[in-house]
Amino acid sequence: MLIKRFGVSLEEDILTSLDELVKKNKFPNRSQAIRNLIKGSLVSEKVDKNKIVAGAIIIVYDHHKRELNNKLMHVQHDYHDLILSSQHVHLAHDLCLETIAVKGKAQSLLTLSDRIIGTKGIKHGKLVLTDIE
């Protein structure tokens, strides 16, 4: 894609904040930081408008918890049309890490994510959404 340059005028304190963001996130330059911020804003707007987005639900759980695997399987079958793939990694003796790639209407993905992450026995979970364009 064609890269275009443009000038940006910012107050000094905002520019300082931008540079701190570049440093903190180890962005190679300001352009990458601005690109990421704009994309984040576009994704939020798409979520608000319930547009199609994609992403991943990442969960960590103990597979010994009773019925947890079964419950997770049921939820994923209920929402099979939103799930692209899932990957299960055995992190430690008791600990499983699952990455579920998803694509669909934003509100449906939020509902699916709430159901999965809200399942009793899930230690930690997070939904990451991104733009498909």
Ligand code: NI
């Ligand atoms: Ni496992």
